[in-house]
Amino acid sequence: MRRFKTGAMSYGSISQEAHECLARAMNALGGKSNSGEGGERPERLGTEKNSAIKQVASGRFGVTSEYLCSAAEIQIKMAQGAKPGEGGHLPGKKVYPWIAGTRYSTPGVSLISPPPHHDIYSIEDLAQLIFDLKNANRDARISVKLVSEHGVGTIASGVAKAGAQVVLISGFDGGTGAAPRSSIHNAGLPWELGLAEAHRTLIENGLRQRVILETDGKLLTGRDVAVAAILGAEEVGFATAPLVALGCVMMRVCNLDTCPVGIATQNPELRCRFRGKPEYVMNFMRFVAEELRIIMARLEVRTVEELVGRRSLLKPREDVSGPHPGAVSISALLDDGKDAPAHFDPDAVFDFALEKTADLRVLLPAFEKTLRTGKPKTAAVAVSSVDRTFGTILGSEITRRWGSALPDDTVTVEARGGGGQSFGAFLPKGMTIRLTGDSNDYFGKGLSGGKLVLCLPKESPINPGENIIVGNVALYGATGGEAYINGMAGERFCVRNSGAKAVVEGVGDHGCEYMTGGCAVILGPTGKNFAAGMSGGVAYVLDEKHQLYLNLNKELVSMSAVSEKSDVQELRDLIERHAAETGSPRARTILDNWEETLPLFKKILPNDYRRMLSAIRRREEKGMPRAQAELDAFTAVQRGER
Amino acid sequence: MGKPTGFLEYARQERPCAPPAERLDGFREFHGDLTPARRREQGGRCMNCGVPFCQSDYGCPLHNLIPEWNDEVFAGNIPHALSRLLKTNNFPEFTGRVCPALCENACVCALNGEAVTVRDNELSIIEEAWADGLVIPAPPKVRTGKRVAVVGSGPAGLAAADQLNRRGHSVTVLERDDRPGGLLMYGIPAMKLDKRIVLRRIEKMEAEGIEFRCGTEAGRDISAAQLTVDFDAVVLCCGARKARELGLDTAGVSGVLPALEYLTAATKAVLADAENPRSAAGKNVVVVGNGDTATDCVATALRQGAGSVIQLVRKPRPDSAARVWPYPAAGVKTDYGQEEAAARFGRDPRLYSTTVKELLRDDAGALRAVVIATDGREKELPAELLLIAAGFSGAEPETAAAFGLELNGKGRLGDAGFRTADPKVFACGDMRRGASLVAWAIAEGRACARAVDEALEGYSNL
Structure with missing residues (x-):
């Protein structure tokens, strides 16, 4: 049962009770439960309720350093079997305050994961993300979830070369609860096809030993598992069946928040009706394992390894009935005389060469004492663009030992040079990296409480307000912390930011896209499509040429002057800190001419977010405690309060 | 589904029914219907399950399209509801009155709450349709000649x-x-x-x-x-x-009747407004059996003015009303006849773990009492009429x-x-x-x- 997993169902799509039940059951069995893409409440991490597999999807909800460090396996979701080409859907009515809290988003606002990962546009980008996640948790194996489709074998080979240790081929039969009807009926392929192709292609490319193949998509019985193994799977995932074990009656109302058995709902009244117990899931898994054993015994196979890839054991049924018997040829799944029993070999696993990273060579030895004692220290180090994912391993060690309890600036790294990709990714609280120079793409990816400062060398002749000093997709998926950038950023700055505060002196296209929290201050021009899909957080833009209204995507947000006292204070504070951290002349000028400059600032606030904030504030003013005010405001806004 | 949250907002409400004591003076039906607005709410309680157990093999033998017409009930669209209802059920006015509603046992609402009033909704659709003139003869256009x-x-x-x-x-x-x-x-x-x-x-x-x-x-x-x-x-x-026999020697005893014979005579008398020689009026009545027919016998005897009614149940009294969804409850089911007997005589008419051992007759050959065994002792119950409703x-x-x-x-x-x-x-x-x-x-x-x-x-x- 170590090979058994539960499917990726997020906390949000299913209730806390159901989510924890699955985790406890799988932990007790030695299998693995999957957190899904919605984050996990910090109090569960590291306990028996911890999900062993932590998913990282395009939405990056709740992907913090702690979240990653708590994983035995980190899964990158490239797509979902039931709805290939689409991201996760969480309808607004299920985004209760506690879900929004876990996801760093706004209650009541629908969460749609973007179809692509904004940091993956090529297989090299995926390799980079795999490397980042391996740095963020060296003990975890990295898994990549693909869907069954024609050509998936080629993709699987690429993924294997990119360093993934597990490749999941997901079929179309499962995962249909809240998926759009058009996808349920018309998208996807059976896992059998994709799995067989992936297995074969990996063998042809000499990569099969490097990865564990996994499959899921409405596997229900030991027979399903046996067939999956024969077609090449070494591990299998179940989702529908364990939910049924927990009481699911397949109402197909997962999208309506009215699940009458308390599983696919967040409504407290319905959650009380949840009757599931971890034991039910454990029993189910045991029975599946037993059935698999019986089948294996009948096939005279002793271990699952022996079974993997033995296609000669499959034969087509002869009693196929239906309107078109024989219309489908399944010969591609069957024995072609080139039976290739091959499986994962731990010795063939991809070598990330982490010992060559700056973190292991320089940073860890330098801060060894600080890690133990928490005594502040500063170290200087020279970097170049080959130092990818700089600071992440050190960050993960901080998280492991200190969680998020280390005071700001305890660990300070003074770096000089050109930063590589994913500079300072997943940096936790207590760690600061000050980079003098410039930096490549994915700067501060997944920033989770740490501080990043990027400034030009004093001797540099260029004007930071006019030159891009940090690459694309900076601060993608940041959940907390601060970043001060004395220069312009490239495209897709602060995409999916959900908690970090950032100051920058200009951004490219698609800035602040899909943002759900945090604050971005832009002391200069923006590119087009600014704030698209932004549903939370706030952005302040210095709009000297009055062009912002042309670049703003006004679908979800509105633009206003910065007039409220608290807003003015927040903005000024951030600019002052920017000036202090980077010595930015531009910040200095703005502060010196504050009264004249302030009217040029525009505040970008998402409409739903504003509605929610004011509903909460109204209740707090009446003396309601924060938590109650949030829930009350959530229900009221759902019912149409403006 | 008309109302996704209907089952949370509305409580189950059954058809109003006359109190047991007030309905014993005749053989008229004693249920009314809800107001149209309340009926719509009851339709709105349906959850339109992805897997509708009500119409599965656990539920309706007719596989009635229950969620569909519940939705139409909520919408107040009787013509549409009727067309969906008649698709699977030729005579909803019968099942709407007498069916024990397996659908409601299997209703997912009943998993952790109260079932949708499926049977009442059905009856409401068909009766409203009759009243509105929607149920009209539709002879076939073409005859096959067979x-x-x-x-x-x-x-x-x-x-x-x-x-x-x-x-x-x-x-x-x-x-x-x-x-x-x-x-x-x-x-x-x-x-x-x-x-x-x-x-x-x-x-x-x-x-x-x-x-x-x-x-x-x-x-x-x-x-x-x-x-x-x-x-x-x-x-x-x-x-x-063919009635199941109790193995009693009934030769030469009058006053022992199979349930169907008794019920048939009763209804014939009501329809003809005539004297009924098999009436229970003034008699002490003992009914053997625990099913719907036995209940009907109890209720009929009460309406005929029986002096007392006792119902003998062979099986022991079930201890709990525990129910495993989607099956019917296993516990004691108190139906309308038992309610009425309790209202009339102050106690439930049923005696459990017992049956008739012997018939006692008077000199004319008429039944005067039955001997039953209870707790290992024999006991005599006065009875001028013994009705056998022990199944078929x-x-x-x-x-x-x-x-x-x-x-x-x-x-x-x-x-x-x-x-x-x-x-x-x-x-x-x-x-x-x-x-x-x-x-x-x-x-x-x-x-x-x-x-x-x-x-x-x-x-x-x-």
Whole structure:
């Protein structure tokens, strides 16, 4: 049962009770439960309720350093079997305050994961993300979830070369609860096809030993598992069946928040009706394992390894009935005389060469004492663009030992040079990296409480307000912390930011896209499509040429002057800190001419977010405690309060 | 689904019903209906389950499209509700009154709350449709020229006749009693199912071209051979009326009646407004049995003015009302008859773990008391009328024998395809299945009609 997993169902799509039940059951069995893409409440991490597999999807909800460090396996979701080409859907009515809290988003606002990962546009980008996640948790194996489709074998080979240790081929039969009807009926392929192709292609490319193949998509019985193994799977995932074990009656109302058995709902009244117990899931898994054993015994196979890839054991049924018997040829799944029993070999696993990273060579030895004692220290180090994912391993060690309890600036790294990709990714609280120079793409990816400062060398002749000093997709998926950038950023700055505060002196296209929290201050021009899909957080833009209204995507947000006292204070504070951290002349000028400059600032606030904030504030003013005010405001806004 | 959160917002509300003590003075129905607004809410409680257990094998034998018409009830769209309802159920006005509603046991709402009022919603649709003039005779446009005889006019026979007629076959229904309807007419007492409701349906079927020949017993009034000559197919649905016997020596004792005989006499007297020699008026009545028929006997005896009513149950009293969804409750089920007896005499009429051991008669041979064994001791209960409602052991063999057919070991006739040894003769209903529910009888009649149609036409679109 170590090979058994539960499917990726997020906390949000299913209730806390159901989510924890699955985790406890799988932990007790030695299998693995999957957190899904919605984050996990910090109090569960590291306990028996911890999900062993932590998913990282395009939405990056709740992907913090702690979240990653708590994983035995980190899964990158490239797509979902039931709805290939689409991201996760969480309808607004299920985004209760506690879900929004876990996801760093706004209650009541629908969460749609973007179809692509904004940091993956090529297989090299995926390799980079795999490397980042391996740095963020060296003990975890990295898994990549693909869907069954024609050509998936080629993709699987690429993924294997990119360093993934597990490749999941997901079929179309499962995962249909809240998926759009058009996808349920018309998208996807059976896992059998994709799995067989992936297995074969990996063998042809000499990569099969490097990865564990996994499959899921409405596997229900030991027979399903046996067939999956024969077609090449070494591990299998179940989702529908364990939910049924927990009481699911397949109402197909997962999208309506009215699940009458308390599983696919967040409504407290319905959650009380949840009757599931971890034991039910454990029993189910045991029975599946037993059935698999019986089948294996009948096939005279002793271990699952022996079974993997033995296609000669499959034969087509002869009693196929239906309107078109024989219309489908399944010969591609069957024995072609080139039976290739091959499986994962731990010795063939991809070598990330982490010992060559700056973190292991320089940073860890330098801060060894600080890690133990928490005594502040500063170290200087020279970097170049080959130092990818700089600071992440050190960050993960901080998280492991200190969680998020280390005071700001305890660990300070003074770096000089050109930063590589994913500079300072997943940096936790207590760690600061000050980079003098410039930096490549994915700067501060997944920033989770740490501080990043990027400034030009004093001797540099260029004007930071006019030159891009940090690459694309900076601060993608940041959940907390601060970043001060004395220069312009490239495209897709602060995409999916959900908690970090950032100051920058200009951004490219698609800035602040899909943002759900945090604050971005832009002391200069923006590119087009600014704030698209932004549903939370706030952005302040210095709009000297009055062009912002042309670049703003006004679908979800509105633009206003910065007039409220608290807003003015927040903005000024951030600019002052920017000036202090980077010595930015531009910040200095703005502060010196504050009264004249302030009217040029525009505040970008998402409409739903504003509605929610004011509903909460109204209740707090009446003396309601924060938590109650949030829930009350959530229900009221759902019912149409403006 | 009309209202996703309906089941959270509205509580289950059943049809209003007259208090037990106030309904004993006659044989009229004692349920009213909710106001239209309340009825709509009850329709809105349906959750439109992805897997509707109510219409699965755990629920409705007819596989009624329950979520669909619940939705239409919520929308207040009776014509649409009716068309979906009639798609699977020929006679909702019967099942809406007398069905024990397996659908409600299997309702997902009942998993951790109270079931949707499926049966009441059904009844409300069909009654409103009758009232609005939506249920009108629709004779088939084309006749096939084939003739089918249906022997027996209970729910199975009526359903088979209705389906075959709809297909264009010319159907003749033979009924040995004086009125059509079988158990619907004489088995179920009038306060549960008003006989005008049955006749209303029969009239509609007659208007659609079905011929009813009452007082005609196949094999006696018309020979089986004649029937197989006159008709292209014969459907036997004569019920499972053979009462299970208690092994008592009843020879020469008056005052011991099988339940069906007693109930038939009671309804006949009500319909004719005549004296009933088998009435329980003024008598001490003992009923043996724990099923719906026993309940009907209790309730009928109370209405006739019985001096006392005791119901003897062979099995021990179940200890709990524990219920495993989606099955019916296993515990004590207190039906309308027991409620009424309790209201009339101050206590539940049932005695458990006991049955009649011996009959005591007076000098004229009339029953005066029964001896029962309870807790290992024998006890004498005064009784001038003993009603045996201990179930049915199968069909009466005569009709089958007239066709040269033999019942199987369980007293049944007909295989899974509704066929008998005679290729022209089919069997369905309780006769094939054993005593069961009205909903099952209708399902049997429909399926049998399909089999007959296939045999006659080579295919069926029923």
